[in-house]
Amino acid sequence: MSKAGRWAMLIAPLLWVSAQGNTQIPDGLTYDQARWHPLHFKPASETAADYQCLACHADILERRVRSESPAGVKASEALAWYETLDTYEGEEETFHRRHLVTNFAIQVMDLKCRTCHLGNDPREEAGMSHAGGDPTLIQRKQVDPEICHLCHGQFPYEHMGIPGSWLEYGPxxxxxxxxxHMMFRTNRHQVNYLKPQAIEALAKEKEDVCFGCHGGRPWYRTSYPYPRHPWPGMPEAVPDWAKDRPTVSERRFLIGIVPPEELPAAPPKQGAALRTR
Ligand code: HEC
Ligand code: HEC
Ligand code: HEC
Ligand code: HEC
Ligand code: HEC
Structure with a gap:
């Protein structure tokens, strides 16, 4: 190989790093060590604190959208349909900033990196691609989009005795x-990525607070099958649509807000049965 070729091989990974963004590699670690850092995998990914991720990924919260698209559309003039609710304020922001640092986000939510990022294998990115494949991994994604469904599903009017969409019947x-909802399903939002009191207080001030997460900016055609927590005055008969619903939130969303001995049992590992066969 020519001298230049060898140089190219040496610097190629460095160029790739800069092309990927501005991930900071701490002193003493190689790019590969950082890339394969245990925090990217279970179990460490399940308990990682944001500052640990931000030590290398600070740019995730620093990056800003372009002020103008290559075709010349100014960000200041862009307004998408999901940006018209009364909760939306300020200039265009990146996806991460909109969920983690903008005003409304920090008022009603307490999302962490680990709420969405549960670890993925950058080489496989597919759970069962070979006999030794890790069945707990998600398929070709860095995030399991199930998480988005929780706050970006449709408005479940058919469970509320309302004849149709909130936009039509809300008035x-x-x-x-x-x-x-002063009477129905009053036991809500007791999870570690939301701020339940703040949600209730703010909902009295702004019309779209509740609707926003329950149909106002839906990326899905269905509503999320929420757990149905018992509430004071709850009728005894369970409606048909609710027969299969859990009555507590997912275990990982309760960690940190209920004592460990009150946590529901961990679910069996996905695909575990397949693996032992
Ligand atoms: C020691 C530094 C370091 C730490 C700590 C770290 N990362 Fe990374 N991460 C990297 C590098 C390097 C890459 C490769 C991509 C790049 O060059 O930007 C990467 C890639 C990723 C990717 C893209 C994965 C893919 O398949 O393309 C995600 C998502 C990610 N990290 C999330 C996290 C989260 C969440 C945490 C905390 C739980 C975390 N990282 C902690 C260095 C780190
Ligand atoms: C609301 C869910 C959510 C939260 C919270 C979140 N992320 Fe992400 N992140 C995503 C999604 C979705 C992607 C894109 C995944 C894909 O392309 O498959 C992504 C991509 C990334 C990537 C790789 C792509 C890129 O833009 O460089 C990194 C690194 C990353 N996130 C780090 C973080 C860190 C660090 C935190 C905490 C400060 C965090 N994320 C919090 C959902 C989230
Ligand atoms: C815990 C609730 C929650 C989760 C989980 C969540 N979002 Fe959001 N999302 C919000 C809220 C609240 C807003 C609007 C904030 C506002 O009005 O300022 C929003 C806004 C958005 C926007 C509009 C951003 C903008 O600035 O216009 C996009 C796109 C989006 N979410 C995508 C996703 C995706 C993809 C996921 C899953 C990886 C996800 N969200 C997970 C609550 C959530
Ligand atoms: C006419 C009364 C009424 C109004 C108005 C109403 N709801 Fe409901 N809602 C209900 C009833 C009743 C239920 C179902 C109670 C049960 O579980 O038996 C329900 C259930 C829900 C559920 C859980 C659905 C599921 O599938 O588990 C959500 C989320 C919800 N409402 C959000 C909202 C939001 C957000 C608004 C305003 C945009 C709203 N509701 C307005 C009566 C109402
Ligand atoms: C930031 C997003 C967000 C906002 C704002 C929000 N919700 Fe929710 N809501 C959720 C999520 C996520 C869940 C599921 C939590 C869980 O897993 O227990 C949920 C669950 C519910 C449920 C099911 C309760 C049960 O039985 O567990 C009802 C009803 C509901 N919300 C109504 C409302 C009403 C009414 C408001 C306004 C006062 C509101 N939501 C505001 C995200 C939101």
Whole structure:
């Protein structure tokens, strides 16, 4: 190989790093050691604190959107349909900033890196691609999009005795979810990535607070099958649509807010049965 060729091989990974963004590699670690850092994998990914991720990925929260697209559309003039709710404020922001640092986000949510990033294998990115493959990994994604469904599903009017969409029927209820939700399903949002008191307080000030996460900016055609927590005054009969619903939130969303002995049992590992066969 020519001298230049050898140089190219040496610097290629460095160029790749800069092309990927501005991930910081701490002194003493090679790129590969950082790339394969245990924090990217279970079990460490399940308990990682944000500052640990941000030590290398600070740019995730620093990056800003372009002020103008290559075709010349100015960010300041862009307004998408999901940016028209009364909770939306400020200039265009990146996806990560909109969930982690903008005003509304920090008022009602407490998302962490690990809420969405549960670890992935950068080489396989597919769970069962070979006999030794890790069945707990997600398929070709860095995040399991199930998490998005929780806050970006449809408005489940058919479970509420409301005849149709909130946009159509909301005015009949003064656009106020609390008219009914002072009584129904009042035991809600007790999870480690939301701020339940703040949500209730803010919902009294702004119409779209509740609707925003329950149909106001849906990326899905269905609503999320939420757990159905018992509430004071709950009727005894369980409606048909709710027969298969869990009655507590997912275990990992309760860690840190209920004592360890009250956590529901860990679910069996996905694919575990396949693996032992
Ligand atoms: C020691 C440094 C370091 C730490 C700590 C670290 N990362 Fe990374 N991470 C990297 C590098 C290097 C890459 C490769 C991509 C690049 O060059 O930008 C990467 C890639 C990723 C990717 C892209 C994966 C893919 O398949 O392309 C995600 C998502 C990610 N990291 C999330 C996290 C999260 C979440 C945490 C904390 C739990 C974390 N990282 C902690 C250095 C680190
Ligand atoms: C609301 C969910 C969510 C949260 C919270 C979140 N991420 Fe992400 N992240 C995503 C999604 C979705 C992608 C894109 C995944 C894909 O392309 O498959 C992504 C991509 C990434 C990537 C690789 C792509 C890139 O833009 O460089 C890194 C690195 C990353 N996230 C780090 C972090 C860190 C660090 C945190 C915490 C400060 C964090 N994320 C919090 C959902 C989230
Ligand atoms: C815990 C609730 C929650 C989760 C989980 C969540 N989001 Fe969001 N998302 C929000 C809220 C709240 C807003 C709007 C914030 C506002 O009005 O300022 C939002 C806004 C957005 C926007 C619009 C951003 C903008 O600035 O216009 C996109 C796109 C988005 N989410 C995609 C996703 C994706 C993809 C996922 C899964 C990886 C996800 N969200 C997970 C609550 C969530
Ligand atoms: C006319 C009264 C009424 C109004 C108005 C109303 N709801 Fe409901 N909602 C209900 C009832 C009743 C249920 C189902 C109770 C049960 O589980 O038996 C319900 C259930 C829900 C559920 C859980 C659905 C599921 O599948 O588990 C969500 C989420 C919800 N409402 C959000 C909202 C939001 C957000 C608004 C305002 C945009 C709203 N509701 C307005 C009466 C109402
Ligand atoms: C930032 C997003 C967000 C906002 C704002 C929000 N919700 Fe939710 N809501 C969720 C998520 C996520 C869940 C599921 C939590 C869980 O797993 O227990 C949920 C669950 C519910 C449930 C099911 C309760 C049960 O039985 O566990 C109802 C009802 C509900 N929300 C109504 C409302 C109402 C009413 C408001 C306004 C006062 C509101 N939501 C505001 C995200 C949101």
């Amino acid at each position: 009949a209820f003064q656009n106020n979810c609390l008219l009914c």
